[in-house]
Amino acid sequence: MTLQRTAPSRPTWRQRVRDPGWGVIFVLPMLVLFVIFRFVPSLGAIGMSFTDYRLSGDFSFIGAENYSRLIEDDLFFESLRVTLLYAVMYVPLTLVVSLGTASMLHHVIRGRGLFRGLLFLPYVTSFVMAGIIWIWIYDSDGLVNGALERIGLGPLAFLSGNQAMVLGSLAVVSVWKSFGYSMLILLAGLKNIPEDVMEAATLDGAGAWAKFRRITMPLLRPVVFFVVVIETIVAFQVFDTIYVMTGGGPARASYGLVYMLYDQGFKFFDFGYAATIGVMLFLVVLLISLVQRYVLDRENT
C-alpha cells in the first residue's frame, strides 16, 4: 500500500513546495484537526509524563519520577493484572461466541438474515446502556438469580463477589454488547472459503468435525487472528462497563488500567501521573500490534 507513483516528468520537491496546489487545500481541514487533536496530545502525553502537572496548570519537570513511582506502585501492577485477567476471560469467550454463531449462521439457511440481525442487535447500543441492563440482570432479585432461585440455587454475587467472578461478569457484558462485530467478520471469512474444497472433503467422507478442523480452521486462521488482535486491544481499553457497573470495585477487584488512568486524572487530579499511565497503555497496545506484525510476517515467509 504505497502512495508512490512514478510520473514521467515529476516536478522537483522545491517546485512542489512553492506551489502546493489543491492537494494541500483539500487535506487541510483534516490536517488541522489531526495536528491539534491527535499529534499534539500524543506528544503532550509523553511530555506531561515527565512533569507533575496538576489541575491548576502549575507544573515543573521532574524527570522520570512518574515512571519510577509507577514501577513502585502496587496499584499500577494490580490494575495491569486486573486488565490482563479480564482480557484472558474476554478474548477467548468472545472468540468462541462469535465463531460459534458465525458457523451456525453459515450453515443455517432458513432465517439466516433474521438470526444475523437479532445476534447483531446489542452492537448498536452503548456500553453504558448495556451496563445498566446487566446490573439488573446480575442483581440479587434480577434475571439470573431469579432463574437460579427457581432451581434452588443462588443468589450469586456477580458484581460483588471474588475478583474472577466480577471480571468474568464484566467480560460477559462486553461479549454480549460487541461479539456481533467479530461474528460478522468471521462470517465473511467463512463465506470466502471455496465451496469446492468442502465438496471434495465431503466426497472423501470427511465428517463435520474433521472438515471444521482440517479445512475451515486453517483457511480461517488469518481472520481468527485478526479478530483476536482487535479484541485484545479492545479488552485492554475496557472502561465504560467498569465505570457504570462496579466503579473499579469491590475493593479494587475491577480496577483496570484505563479506570486507574481516569481515577488518577479526574479524582485525584494528578495529571502528570495519569498521563504516564496513558503512555503505558500506548506501549501495551503497541506491543500487541508488534506481536501481530511478527506473527503475520513469519507466516508470510
Next chain:
Amino acid sequence: MTTLTAPPATATSSPPPTRRRRRRSGANAWLTVLLILASVFTVVPFIAVFVLAITPEGAPTIPQQVPDEVTFDNLSAVLSASSFLRWTLNSFVYSIVSVVVILLTAAMAGYAFARKRFPGSNVLMWSFLATLMVPVQATLIPMFVLVSKLEGVNTFWGLIVPTLANSQAVFLMRQFIKGLPDDLFDAAKIDGAGEWTVFWRLVLPLTKPVLATLGIFVFLWHWNDFLWPLVIAQTDEMRTLTVGLSTLNAETVTRARLMASAAISVIPCLVIFGVLQRYLVNSIATTGLKG
C-alpha cells in the same frame, strides 16, 4: 491500524444442492435451536428493559412474575424531566454535527490522498494511520488539558471538535476514491471543470454509498461515546445521554425510572438498526469498520 485490514468479503448465498437437504436437515434443526438460544441471549435484555420501564414503581415484576399492571408514568416522568430532554438534544447535536463534518473533511482528505500529489502526502497519510495505534484513552489527559486551556470545557465545540480527527474515515474514503475509474476525472478535466466542481459534482455523488456507511458508523460511535463526554461535559446541561444515564445510575433513582430512561435512550439506535440493519451488517463485512 489493524481495524481496516479485515479481509473483504463477497457475499454469496448459494442454496445448497437438494440432494444434501435431507441429510442436513437433522443437523440444521439443532443449529436452529442453538441460534434461537443465542438470539434469546441477545434480545431478552432489551425486552426486559422495556418491561421494567412500564412496570409501576415498586410493583412485582420479572423475573418473579410478569407485571400484572402496566403504566406509562415512568416514561412520561422521564420525558418531562427537563435534563433528560437536554441530554438527548446534546447527544443529537454531538452525533449529527460530527457526522456532517467528518464526512465532508474525510471525503476532502481522502480525495487529496487518492488523486493529488503534494509534498509530504506519503508521510502524512502514514502519520494519519499511525494515530490509529494510539488509543484515545492514552491521550485523554493531554486532550483535556489542551481543551481546557482553550476554554472548551462545558462547550459544544470542546465536546465535538476534538473527536473529529478520524483516520479510519480518511482511510476508507481514500481507498474508495482510489478505486474510481481515472477516465471520469480525466473527462471532467477536459471539460474544464474546476477543482471544487470535481469534488462536489463528481467525488461526493460517486462516494454516496461509502459516505452512507461511514455516516451510520460515525453516528453510532458518537451517540454511544462515553469517556470523552464524561470528562468534558461537567455541568448537567452539557451532558450527553450516556453520561446522563451513568449519573442517574449512580444516583438514587428508582429502578423503574432508570429503566425508562435507558429504554428511551436506546430507541434511536434501535430505529437506525431496524431501518438499516441489512446495510449495516453488509458494510462491516466489506469495510471492516469497527465501532
